[in-house]
Amino acid sequence: MRLGILTVALAGCMPAVPPSAGPPPAARALAAAESLFLEARTMKDRIDIATLRGRRDSAAALRPGYLAARTGLVRALDIDSTALTDSLDRRALRVMRHVLARELTVTPEPPAGTAAVDTAACRYDPRGVPGTDSLEARLYACYSVAASDVVVGGERFDRLTVLGLLGSTDDAARRRRLFLGLDRVWRSVNGSNDPASPWRELLRRRAREWGAGPTPFVRRVTELGFAPDTMRDWLVRLLEIWRAALPDSMREPWDLYYAMGGASRRLGARVPRDSLRAINDRFYRDLGADPVALHVQYDLEPREGKDPVAFTTFGARPGFQDGSWRPGAPYISSSYPTGGFDNLGQQLHEMGHAIHIAGIRTRPAFADWPDADLFTEAIADLADYEASEGRWQLHYLGDSASTVDNQHAKYFGLALDACWALFEDRLQRDTTLDPNLVWGEITSRYLRVVPHPELSWWGMRGQLIDAPSYLMNYALGAFITADLHARIKALHGDFTLGDTTWYAYVRDRIYRFGLERSSRRVMEDFLGRPLTPAALLEDMRRGVSPEIYDPGN
Numbered sequence: 001m002r003l004g005i006l007t008v009a010l011a012g013c014m015p016a017v018p019p020s021a022g023p024p025p026a027a028r029a030l031a032a033a034e035s036l037f038l039e040a041r042t043m044k045d046r047i048d049i050a051t052l053r054g055r056r057d058s059a060a061a062l063r064p065g066y067l068a069a070r071t072g073l074v075r076a077l078d079i080d081s082t083a084l085t086d087s088l089d090r091r092a093l094r095v096m097r098h099v100l101a102r103e104l105t106v107t108p109e110p111p112a113g114t115a116a117v118d119t120a121a122c123r124y125d126p127r128g129v130p131g132t133d134s135l136e137a138r139l140y141a142c143y144s145v146a147a148s149d150v151v152v153g154g155e156r157f158d159r160l161t162v163l164g165l166l167g168s169t170d171d172a173a174r175r176r177r178l179f180l181g182l183d184r185v186w187r188s189v190n191g192s193n194d195p196a197s198p199w200r201e202l203l204r205r206r207a208r209e210w211g212a213g214p215t216p217f218v219r220r221v222t223e224l225g226f227a228p229d230t231m232r233d234w235l236v237r238l239l240e241i242w243r244a245a246l247p248d249s250m251r252e253p254w255d256l257y258y259a260m261g262g263a264s265r266r267l268g269a270r271v272p273r274d275s276l277r278a279i280n281d282r283f284y285r286d287l288g289a290d291p292v293a294l295h296v297q298y299d300l301e302p303r304e305g306k307d308p309v310a311f312t313t314f315g316a317r318p319g320f321q322d323g324s325w326r327p328g329a330p331y332i333s334s335s336y337p338t339g340g341f342d343n344l345g346q347q348l349h350e351m352g353h354a355i356h357i358a359g360i361r362t363r364p365a366f367a368d369w370p371d372a373d374l375f376t377e378a379i380a381d382l383a384d385y386e387a388s389e390g391r392w393q394l395h396y397l398g399d400s401a402s403t404v405d406n407q408h409a410k411y412f413g414l415a416l417d418a419c420w421a422l423f424e425d426r427l428q429r430d431t432t433l434d435p436n437l438v439w440g441e442i443t444s445r446y447l448r449v450v451p452h453p454e455l456s457w458w459g460m461r462g463q464l465i466d467a468p469s470y471l472m473n474y475a476l477g478a479f480i481t482a483d484l485h486a487r488i489k490a491l492h493g494d495f496t497l498g499d500t501t502w503y504a505y506v507r508d509r510i511y512r513f514g515l516e517r518s519s520r521r522v523m524e525d526f527l528g529r530p531l532t533p534a535a536l537l538e539d540m541r542r543g544v545s546p547e548i549y550d551p552g553n
Helices: 003-013 025-052 056-076 087-102 132-147 159-168 172-180 183-190 198-210 216-222 228-244 253-259 262-270 273-286 341-358 373-379 384-388 390-397 403-429 435-446 471-492 502-511 519-527 534-540
Strands: 150-152 155-157 297-299 311-314 319-321 324-326 330-333
Touching: 025 056, 025 087, 025 311, 025 330, 056 087, 132 183, 132 198, 150 159, 150 183, 155 159, 159 172, 159 253, 159 262, 159 341, 172 253, 183 198, 198 403, 216 228, 216 373, 216 403, 216 471, 228 403, 228 435, 228 471, 228 534, 262 341, 262 390, 262 403, 273 341, 273 390, 311 341, 330 341, 341 373, 341 384, 341 403, 341 502, 373 471, 373 519, 384 390, 384 403, 384 471, 390 403, 403 435, 403 471, 471 502, 471 519, 471 534, 502 519
Parallel strands: 297 330
Antiparallel strands: 150 155, 311 330, 319 324
16 A cells, blocks of 8 residues: 555545645644554454464464554554544544554454364353353354254254255155254253353343443444334334234244245255355346456355354455555355355345445545444345345246245345344343243244244344344344335336446445445435335335235334
8 A cells, every 4th residue: 555645545535735735744644544554454354364264374474464564553543633623534533543442453353253162162151151252252152063063863954054944845844853953053042041041141241231321222223313112113013014914823933934935945946056156246247246346255165163154344445556446355254055045145145245345435444334233234235135026036047936925035034133133122121031931922923933932942143142133233224225225216227137337326325435424324315314114114015915004004
């Protein structure tokens, strides 16, 4: 990174000065600090990716360069903020200092799921593990082991494969065995559901740390300026529409997955494992977001010690290089032992994160995820929203499911996420509640699932361990996705079958800001108004019988 190039790139962000004077000393010092900040973050990104790939020798070799860059950054950030006359410059300095303290540490935390786990260490009394962070790390590591090794009738699967099989297995008895085969996964989280279970102990410790402050649910909601009660109401309205479209009879949870899996059964054969990337890349290329041009890195092969939760992160930060803007190198991590329509949906979602990262166009201090996870998850689905449309499926897969099956495929996961959001909210407000009973109450009411208080089947998502209330980002984020998606179509046109101008249009209006602008401002500037639930609730009603439809809602 050349300082001269960076200074030119940041000129538009700095106050005007007489041509002969050049930038004020503090502004020049800030530009130099941002150059070092980008260098240190790039080195940290490279260490993280090497570690995630299991290349620990490479990560160790990068460490001296990272520490040298960090040392230079510490010195460079010794700037008097009062000497910076531009408010954006002052905020950039605050952001860099915060990242230095939290992420660019002398001993940076390794990415989750990268350390080998001794299975004997998963037989433990959680009350004897000192520290909340240590208990969380132990719990997540043991969850990762269990989620990667599910044994059913002598066959070995991972968690995602079992969930996919539940939607495609015709034999009800086998579906039950598959579902109960996940018992090891949720026992790694909640033990026997006694008050001293790992998750319940972790929840109590966290609640003591939250004290009188906001719970994670409240904090994530208020990041975008929403009232918690309003968001709870939106979740309930979503679930009531979902429930209204279901038969009156109750289903076992393993049978519910099958009932919702019509699209997966119809289209699964159209998506063999070796086609996942090809279909994904073709669709995004048709939107003007060519994964090759955007330097997207894929890590899709299962391996021991790999994080079982799919995610996307920065392989390299976007910025100027040799006078031209480079989109960085988004890194997608997931494990796909099989293909299928469900795995394709996950891949399309992660690619949505990747094109967001690649679309950031801002100064180094702000080249990061937005300030709200809720917004981040929502805008990852702006493109893949189309995958549940019959026209999209015919075009990209050569066949299509029915409208009803597509609605099930599109919104079953969302309904589950809404249930998890309400579940976590209730448990965070009252840690004495029995989680199995709370989950049974919520899912029997809104999903019409037979309660099983003896099963902790809520405990199958890793985010419940290391990211409290993260799952609500998917549920509430769907309202943002639907509203923005409808607005894009209204202003720019249909893109179901592709539109090579789509990416540039969305990038310049939604993706490019990073931390430069608040998520709320980006969202409301584009919508021209505050967010409403109307777009999502209207779309959910497609396929619902007329007597259920109530336009007053």
